[in-house]
Amino acid sequence: MMEIDSVRVESSLWIGNKRYRAFLSGWYFSWTEIDKRNREKKTISVPVSEVIGVKEGQVEIQPQKKVEDTDLDFTLFYVKRGSKGNGIGAPRSLGRTQFCCPSRDVRDQWITQLRTALKTHSPSRPHRLLVFINPFGGKKRGKQIFHSLVAPLFELAGISSHVVVTERANQARDYILKKDLTGFDGVICVGGDGMFSELLHGVIGRTQQEAGISEHDPTAMLRPCDLHIGIIPAGSTDCVCFTTVGINDPVTSTLHIIIGDSQPLDVCSVHYQSTLVHYSVSMVGYGFYGDVLAESERHRWMGPLRYDYSGCMVYLCNRSYPGLVQYIPADSHISSPRDNTRCLSGCRVCSESKERLFPHFDSSSSLYSTTVSQYSSELEGEWVTVEGRFKCISLTCISSSCPRSPKGLSPSAHLADGTADLILVRETNPLGFLTYLHRHTNTQDQFDLPFVEVHRVKAVRFSLPPGEEEEEYEEGDREIQTSAERVLEDPEKLSGGNTAGHSQQRFSARKERGNVTTSRVKRRGFVCGPCCAKPRSISVWNCDGELLPHTEISCRVHGQLVRLFARGIEDSAVP
Numbered sequence: 257m258m259e260i261d262s263v264r265v266e267s268s269l270w271i272g273n274k275r276y277r278a279f280l281s282g283w284y285f286s287w288t289e290i291d292k293r294n295r296e297k298k299t300i301s302v303p304v305s306e307v308i309g310v311k312e313g314q315v316e317i318q319p320q321k322k323v324e325d326t327d328l329d330f331t332l333f334y335v336k337r338g339s340k341g342n343g344i345g346a347p348r349s350l351g352r353t354q355f356c357c358p359s360r361d362v363r364d365q366w367i368t369q370l371r372t373a374l375k376t377h378s379p380s381r382p383h384r385l386l387v388f389i390n391p392f393g394g395k396k397r398g399k400q401i402f403h404s405l406v407a408p409l410f411e412l413a414g415i416s417s418h419v420v421v422t423e424r425a426n427q428a429r430d431y432i433l434k435k436d437l438t439g440f441d442g443v444i445c446v447g448g449d450g451m452f453s454e455l456l457h458g459v460i461g462r463t464q465q466e467a468g469i470s471e472h473d474p475t476a477m478l479r480p481c482d483l484h485i486g487i488i489p490a491g492s493t494d495c496v497c498f499t500t501v502g503i504n505d506p507v508t509s510t511l512h513i514i515i516g517d518s519q520p521l522d523v524c525s526v527h528y529q530s531t532l533v534h535y536s537v538s539m540v541g542y543g544f545y546g547d548v549l550a551e552s553e554r555h556r557w558m559g560p561l562r563y564d565y566s567g568c569m570v571y572l573c574n575r576s577y578p579g580l581v582q583y584i585p586a587d588s589h590i591s592s593p594r595d596n597t598r599c600l601s602g603c604r605v606c607s608e609s610k611e612r613l614f615p616h617f618d619s620s621s622s623l624y625s626t627t628v629s630q631y632s633s634e635l636e637g638e639w640v641t642v643e644g645r646f647k648c649i650s651l652t653c654i655s656s657s658c659p660r661s662p663k664g665l666s667p668s669a670h671l672a673d674g675t676a677d678l679i680l681v682r683e684t685n686p687l688g689f690l691t692y693l694h695r696h697t698n699t700q701d702q703f704d705l706p707f708v709e710v711h712r713v714k715a716v717r718f719s720l721p722p723g724e725e726e727e728e729y730e731e732g733d734r735e736i737q738t739s740a741e742r743v744l745e746d747p748e749k750l751s752g753g754n755t756a757g758h759s760q761q762r763f764s765a766r767k768e769r770g771n772v773t774t775s776r777v778k779r780r781g782f783v784c785g786p787c788c789a790k791p792r793s794i795s796v797w798n799c800d801g802e803l804l805p806h807t808e809i810s811c812r813v814h815g816q817l818v819r820l821f822a823r824g825i826e827d828s829a830v831p
């Protein structure tokens with residue numbers, strides 16, 4: 257018999273030939289084995305928010321779909337936590353349990369009750385998603401990963417998707433900026449950090465355009481984006497996925513998307529004079545990381561290995577670069593890059609940051625006050641100046657961990673605290689620099705070296721020493737337009753109003769990818785490869801895997817600007 261009251265649903269059920277007592281109460285669905293003497297044995301509990309679907313009959317979807325429509329059975333699919341895989345967070349897989357009921361009536365009641373609970377307890381699940389697949393990312397397995405691993409799970413969960421297989425770089429970004437997105441609850445990329453970056457630019461640009469905020473204005477307070485971004489890892493580094501989920505596994509990421517997990521993320525805007533150049537989440541890097549990226553673009557055919565090969569080549573060149581770095585420190589009472597903490601799921605530092613970042617947010621109506629200033633007070637503070645020769649300069653909003661470096665560029669960085677970590681590695685001997693690099697891969701502290709310093713910051717700017725002035729690019733001239741400008745053919749709609757001059761900027765760091773050719777960034781005194789004869793004094797910025805066309809840039813952190821379908825790293829056994 258089935259007992260139903262306002263707080264609890266209960267009945268006997270069978271799994272195979274074993275009898276269970278099943279309960280649905282509050283947020284959990286549980287089943288306890290009852291032995292022949294009516295004693296309770298072990299209980300399995302699944303949060304309703306982690307149920308993927310409830311199907312009539314005996315249903316299998318792996319290794320292939322099989323449905324046997326029997327009267328007494330129903331099959332429950334849910335998120336199952338696996339043991340540690342090859343990441344720093346636990347992988348998730350699809351759990352499946354087939355229940356047999358005493359009657360068809362009881363079966364139908366269980367299905368109805370479970371589906372109602374699912375609707376009540378999972379209000380933020382997506383129903384319709386826009387998916388972009390880069391067929392050339394990473395090992396070129398994007399399409400296969402989506403169709404074999406992701407699509408069957410979406411179908412099981414009742415999520416419909418519109419799929420776009422990209423044919424050119426920036427197609428996904430332009431689509432988000434230009435097309436009607438009504439009805440979509442999120443945008444998904446199947447690819448690497450470059451594809452994520454396209455979605456990031458599309459979503460931020462579109463939100464600012466709709467809010468009438470100029471992305472070019474370095475002091476403007478950007479509007480946080482409602483449309484969630486999901487990442488199915490199928491690229492080379494997949495740093496954003498690894499840092500926000502703890503593992504690069506397409507099934508784990510798909511399950512986070514289905515249950516509508518939400519993880520806010522800091523974003524850094526990079527400006528040249530008063531023009532927006534790029535947004536970054538994982539790394540804005542000059543010196544070593546810039547040179548590695550420039551070199552690796554020539555070896556794209558090697559796939560993900562190109563970074564290791566180029567890393568060795570650039571390491572052997574043993575270069576350092578002069579520069580002037582200025583930064584505005586973040587409040588050191590809140591957190592520090594050397595406090596040995598990790599930003600884990602439900603992080604206190606990040607949740608307490610929300611109020612500080614959005615003092616004008618009205619949580620009762622989920623609205624931002626339109627009467628308050630569009631300009632951020634976050635930029636208040638003293639600029640600190642550091643001058644010298646550097647092996648590398650890196651700025652990262654998040655820890656930027658990846659399989660190559662499981663603790664990341666800055667292990668104690670926070671995903672959503674409104675700050676970034678600035679790492680300055682001064683000129684040193686090759687063994688010293690190798691020690692620094694190697695410490696990214698083990699438990700030793702990479703900041704505990706005399707030539708390394710790290711600062712938690714809100715903004716950074718970089719300039720060359722006098723006499724090393726910046727040059728314009730000559731190659732493959734292309735108009736630079738920001739996200740908003742691409743969509744808004746009518747610039748008057750932008751309230752910031754300083755867009756007119758920006759399309760004059762020349763952007764010639766032209767890159768074409770995948771099956772197309774790659775033309776490298778060239779500048780005087782900058783010759784890629786280990787074979788260069790003369791020392792170079794200017795490197796190039798690597799911004800989340802893109803080469804920037806400018807050297808004297810300024811960067812600013814925008815706290816919790818976007819949201820991912822993720823929940824941070826849950827495993828406490830992180831290195």
Ligand SMILES: CCCCCCCCCCCCC/C=C/[C@@H](O)[C@H](COP(=O)(O)O)NC(=O)CCCCCCCCCCCCCCC
Binds near residue numbers: 449491567800
């Ligand atoms: C001796 C071992 C050294 C290991 C050093 C590991 C440092 C790892 C830091 C990782 C920071 C990752 C930041 C993320 C950047 C991505 O956004 C971005 C784009 O990714 P996508 O292609 O998937 O679109 N990726 C990158 O720019 C790649 C940067 C990768 C740098 C790796 C360098 C490997 C260096 C190996 C040096 C070996 C020296 C050996 C000398 C004998």
Ligand SMILES: Nc1ncnc2c1ncn2[C@@H]1O[C@H](COP(=O)(O)OP(=O)(O)O)[C@@H](O)[C@H]1O
Binds near residue numbers: 425451493768
């Ligand atoms: N169809 C396509 N052809 C060429 N380039 C593309 C295409 N789709 C996306 N891209 C670009 O390829 C770059 C790399 O893609 P990504 O998915 O990040 O792979 P990887 O991690 O291997 O670099 C991205 O910057 C993206 O803009």
Ligand SMILES: [Ca+2]
Binds near residue numbers: 522669672674
């Ligand atoms: Ca941060």
